[in-house]
Amino acid sequence: MNNKVIQKKEKISFLIIGSKRFKKSTAKAMVEEAKKTFEHVLFITIDKIQIQTSDSGVGLFYKGRNLLSYDAIYPRLSSSDFLLGEAVIKAIEQSAAYSPVNLKAYQITNHKFYTAQKLSNVGIPGVLSTLFISPKFSKLAVKETGFPFVMKLISGFAGKGVVLVRDPSQMNSILDAVHLFEEFICTQQFVKSKKPGTDVRCYIIGNYVLAVKRISAKGDWRSNLSRGGSAKLINPSQEMLDIAQKSAKVLGVDLCAVDMMDKNGKWVVIEVNFMPGPFMKYLGDMVVHEWIQFIKRKVLLKKKKELRKEKKAEKKI
Amino acid sequence: MRVLVLAEKENVAKPFVDAMKRKGVKASYLQLLKINLVSKHKNVQIKALEENIPKYDAVFLQARTDLAPFIEPLIDILYEQKIFCNAKPGSYYIAVNEPYRFVNLSSNNIKTPKTLSTGSIKNIERVSKKISYPLIAKSFIGKNVQQSMLVNNDNELNNFVKSIKTKVDGFVLREFIDDCVVSCVVIGRKVFAIDRRNNNKCVLELEKGRFYNPKEEEKENALNATRACGLEIARVDLVKGRVIAVEPEIPIDVFNKICSENLEEHVANFFIDKINEIGVKKTVGDDLIEIANKLSKTMFSRFLK
Numbered sequence: 272m273n274n275k276v277i278q279k280k281e282k283i284s285f286l287i288i289g290s291k292r293f294k295k296s297t298a299k300a301m302v303e304e305a306k307k308t309f310e311h312v313l314f315i316t317i318d319k320i321q322i323q324t325s326d327s328g329v330g331l332f333y334k335g336r337n338l339l340s341y342d343a344i345y346p347r348l349s350s351s352d353f354l355l356g357e358a359v360i361k362a363i364e365q366s367a368a369y370s371p372v373n374l375k376a377y378q379i380t381n382h383k384f385y386t387a388q389k390l391s392n393v394g395i396p397g398v399l400s401t402l403f404i405s406p407k408f409s410k411l412a413v414k415e416t417g418f419p420f421v422m423k424l425i426s427g428f429a430g431k432g433v434v435l436v437r438d439p440s441q442m443n444s445i446l447d448a449v450h451l452f453e454e455f456i457c458t459q460q461f462v463k464s465k466k467p468g469t470d471v472r473c474y475i476i477g478n479y480v481l482a483v484k485r486i487s488a489k490g491d492w493r494s495n496l497s498r499g500g501s502a503k504l505i506n507p508s509q510e511m512l513d514i515a516q517k518s519a520k521v522l523g524v525d526l527c528a529v530d531m532m533d534k535n536g537k538w539v540v541i542e543v544n545f546m547p548g549p550f551m552k553y554l555g556d557m558v559v560h561e562w563i564q565f566i567k568r569k570v571l572l573k574k575k576k577e578l579r580k581e582k583k584a585e586k587k588i
Numbered sequence: 589m590r591v592l593v594l595a596e597k598e599n600v601a602k603p604f605v606d607a608m609k610r611k612g613v614k615a616s617y618l619q620l621l622k623i624n625l626v627s628k629h630k631n632v633q634i635k636a637l638e639e640n641i642p643k644y645d646a647v648f649l650q651a652r653t654d655l656a657p658f659i660e661p662l663i664d665i666l667y668e669q670k671i672f673c674n675a676k677p678g679s680y681y682i683a684v685n686e687p688y689r690f691v692n693l694s695s696n697n698i699k700t701p702k703t704l705s706t707g708s709i710k711n712i713e714r715v716s717k718k719i720s721y722p723l724i725a726k727s728f729i730g731k732n733v734q735q736s737m738l739v740n741n742d743n744e745l746n747n748f749v750k751s752i753k754t755k756v757d758g759f760v761l762r763e764f765i766d767d768c769v770v771s772c773v774v775i776g777r778k779v780f781a782i783d784r785r786n787n788n789k790c791v792l793e794l795e796k797g798r799f800y801n802p803k804e805e806e807k808e809n810a811l812n813a814t815r816a817c818g819l820e821i822a823r824v825d826l827v828k829g830r831v832i833a834v835e836p837e838i839p840i841d842v843f844n845k846i847c848s849e850n851l852e853e854h855v856a857n858f859f860i861d862k863i864n865e866i867g868v869k870k871t872v873g874d875d876l877i878e879i880a881n882k883l884s885k886t887m888f889s890r891f892l893k
Contacts, residue, residue, distance in 0.1 A: 291707065318707025318758070321715050322687055324694035325702040354728055354758045355707050357681065357688035365695045378660070378681055385661045388627040392668060399628050404658050405621040411635050412624045425657055455657040 283570050284311040286341040286368075288359060290349045290546065291318055297548055300556050304563045313341075317352050317359060329362045339366035343570045345526070345562075346372060347546045350381040369570050371525035371562075372545060379522060380545040383423045384457040387540075393521055395514055396539045399460040406446035412458050413442065421459045435461065462534045470532040470541065472550075473507060473515035476561045477525050477569075480515050482507035483550060502553040510538050518543055525569065526562060589863050590614045592644040596621065600650050603840060607852035611860060620651055625661055632665050645863045646672040648821075648855065650837055654732070656680035672862050675836050679818030683836055685731050686760055689817070696816035699809060699830045701763040709749060715761055716745055722764040727756045738764060765827040770800055772810040772824045773838045773851060776858040779807045780847050794842050805829055820862075821855065 285305050289298055298314055305312040313333075321332040331338040338344070344363050348356040360374040379385045387400040401412035402425070413420070419437045422445060436442045436458075446456075464470070474481040487500045507515070515529040518540055528547030531538045549558035591613050595601040601617040608615035622636045647666055651659055659680040666673045682692050687705035694700055704715045716723070721741055725748045727734045734756055739745050768790035772781045783800035784791050791797060802810070810824040813831045825833040840851040 316707075319711065320706065321711060321718075322691060322705040323703070323718065324690045324700060326699065329691050329694050351757075354685060354731055355687055355705060357685050358691040358705060361688060361691045361695065375678075378678075382657060382661070384625065384627065385664070388625070388632050388661050388664065391627050391629055392632055394630045396629060397627070399626070401627070402625040402658060402661060403623070404655065408622045408624065408636075412626070415624075415626050415628075 280310050281308060281567055281571065283309045283343060283567065284341045285309040285313070285566065286338055286344045287312075287314045288320070288344065288346040288348065289314060289316045290347060290352050291316055292349060292351055293347070294548060296551060297559075300549065300551060300559045301563070304556060304559045308563050308567050309343075317346075317348060317355050320355065320359060322355065322358050322362065329365055331359060331362050339363070339368060341368050342574075343566050344368045344370050345566065346370065346377075348377065349546055353381070369566070369573050371566060371569070372527070373523050376522040376524045376527070376543075377545055380527070380543045382425050383459070383542060384425060386543050387457075387459070389521055390518055390540055390543075393517070395517055395521070396534075396537060398462055398534070398539055398541065401458045402455070404455070406443075409442075409446060409458075413439075416458050416460045418442075419461045421461050423457050423459065425455045425457050462532060462539065464532050464534070466533070470530055471505070471507075471511060471538070472502075472544075472547070473511060473529045473531065474547065474558055474561070475515055475519040475524070475527050475529060476565045478516070479561065479565070480507055480512050481558065481561065482511060482515075483554065502550050504554065508538075514538055514540060525565065589860065589868055590616075590644045591646045591648055591859050591863075593617045593648045593650070594620050594623075595650040596652070596655075603852040604648055604650075604855055607850070607856040608859065611853075611856050613856065613860060620655070623662070625658075625665065632668070634662065634665055644671060645866070645868055646859055647674075648859060649673055649675050651680075652837065653680055653684040653835065656684040670866075672859075672866055674819065674821040676818035679836065682817045683819075683834060686726070686728070686733075687758065689834065690760075693813060693816055693831055693834075696812065698813050698816055701765055701827070701830050701832060703760060703762045705758060705760050707758045709752065709756070709759070712745070712749055712759055712761070715759075716742075719761055719763055722766070724760075724762045724764050726760045726762070727752055728758045728760070729754070729756055762832075765830060767828045769832070770802065770806065770826045771797065772802060772806075772826065773840075773843050774810050774814040774819075774822050774824055775838075775851065775854045776820060776861070777811065778854055778858075779810050780843055780849055780851065780854075781806070781810075782843065782846050794839060795846075797846060799847050803829070821858070 287301055302312055302314045315333050319333055323330040346360055360377055363370050379389055384400050384402040387397045391397050401415055403409050403412050419435055422434045422436050434445055469486050472483045472485055482505050483502050484505045485502045518529045519527055528544040530541045532541055591608050593601040593604050598617055605615045605617050618636055624635045626633045626635055663673050663675050664677045667677050682689050690700055690703045702719055704719055706715050723739050725739045726736045737748050739748055768785040770781055770783050771794055772779050779802055781800040781802040782797040784797040786796050806826055806829050809829055813824050813834050814822040817834045819836055823835045823838050843851050
């Protein structure tokens with residue numbers, strides 16, 4: 272018998288805050304899965320929230336409902352939500368609700384260079400990256416990466432804003448265009464993978480790691496599934512596990528995805544995803560199910576601890 | 589004692605560099621635009637064509653808040669390398685984002701005007717019921733203010749909503765406190781203030797304000813707001829003691845003129861105190877000089893000559 276169907280609903284209220292650019296299929300799958308597990312589930316996009324600051328503190332409201340009273344809140348936000356995203360996650364951090372992510376991770380993972388910097392600081396293998404303000408003074412950066420290199424908009428996602436630069440003339444015209452739009456860019460050494468167009472995504476779910484191999488669509492050197500391509504589950508090596516878990520630990524998050532690729536026989540981190548898609552086309556509801564079950568375990572544990580504390584305090588009285 | 593002054597333009601940095609030099613600090617200016625940040629395995633570096641950043645004991649940073657995506661990794665590197673900077677990691681993200689700044693200030697129990705933020709234009713009417721008129725309504729594209737308006741009633745709020753023709757990322761409605769703004773510059777524990785009032789009328793321009801001796805409560809609020817935003821030196825704007833803005837850049841010329849002060853001297857003193865508190869860093873050059881001095885007192889002195 273399918274144990275997912277008969278499982279008991281927990282007295283837990285769960286809130287998912289979606290990005291303005293949320294994917295309907297992901298949101299639907301998450302809500303359906305959550306409703307099987309939690310007594311009360313709400314999904315809203317960030318633009319519907321009211322953020323209130325006054326002498327009585329900070330509040331998040333939706334149609335008069337106090338959102339900070341939920342037991343668990345999972346903000347799934349992208350760089351396009353920054354204006355309200357930082358405020359909302361900060362407010363969640365001040366509340367008693369459990370959240371599998373945090374503000375620092377939101378800021379870092381939505382910045383390609385900052386991610387590379389934070390990970391390489393603790394010795395996690397990554398790709399040589401540079402960041403500069405003015406294209407006029409980009410000589411040093413290019414000296415470091417050499418040609419060809421990958422140029423990325425620091426807040427780009429799903430493979431958008433990523434260009435492979437092969438020579439100086441191509442670089443100058445791209446830099447001029449980027450500067451015109453006042454975008455910050457990061458350059459990264461181009462890593463020629465043993466198997467071009469293939470990389471591995473490790474979903475971090477607490478201590479559990481689910482590894483997926485991604486293969487790009489024909490003719491595209493990027494392997495983002497949103498650009499076509501396919502995916503399949505693999506058994507992660509110890510090296511992959513170590514890198515993925517250490518990356519999540521540095522960022523202090525329970526849920527994320529670490530994308531890595533093979534560089535000369537060694538795995539290096541390409542980026543960390545704050546709001547990973549669950550690859551439902553290839554993995555069904557497997558990832559979503561694991562997310563929800565993990566959040567349930569965390570909230571139950573938290574409630575248990577709080578109850579123990581209360582009892583201790585009562586005894587003292 | 590070495591301090592690097594990082595700014596976009598030399599005329600901004602020069603008064604600080606000169607003040608520090610007058611006090612015997614080895615200070616120099618580096619144009620922010622010349623910097624490249626490089627992240628290699630276990631080795632994150634700040635590089636510029638002619639400067640070596642880690643040899644400094646401290647960095648004094650004066651930069652626009654919209655450079656936050658570049659400044660944040662930069663100050664994080666300084667923090668990791670234990671180089672003192674007047675802005676801590678996270679401070680520029682707070683300064684550049686108004687809704688986040690107000691949540692941050694309020695979470696730190698700092699008095700601000702009641703503020704409501706939302707992402708949807710459809711929400712504005714409902715949100716406005718939670719706040720009384722007059723109020724300040726702002727719309728944002730990205731983190732930048734697209735439009736700002738003083739709204740006195742429902743009609744004016746409707747006009748504000750109707751005037752928004754482009755796609756915006758969010759709105760802020762803030763209680764309007766009917767009084768003149770007091771602009772403060774905070775340097776460490778010192779607070780200098782200008783009352784933006786002239787002939788009993790409030791003035792928009794800082795230059796038209798007058799010297800003001802802030803009350804203890806105002807001073808504490810300005811100091812606490814600066815710290816809560818991760819800064820040691822900042823400009824803080826208050827209305828009736830409530831914080832309405834915190835910025836890392838300080839307008840020294842206007843403050844020097846109106847308050848008859850030398851803010852650059854105060855900044856220099858603040859950095860000297862901070863470096864003394866933390867301890868001066870030794871460079872390889874210092875070590876070589878020290879070794880040479882020691883050897884000069886021994887039998888090797890003639891080899892050194």
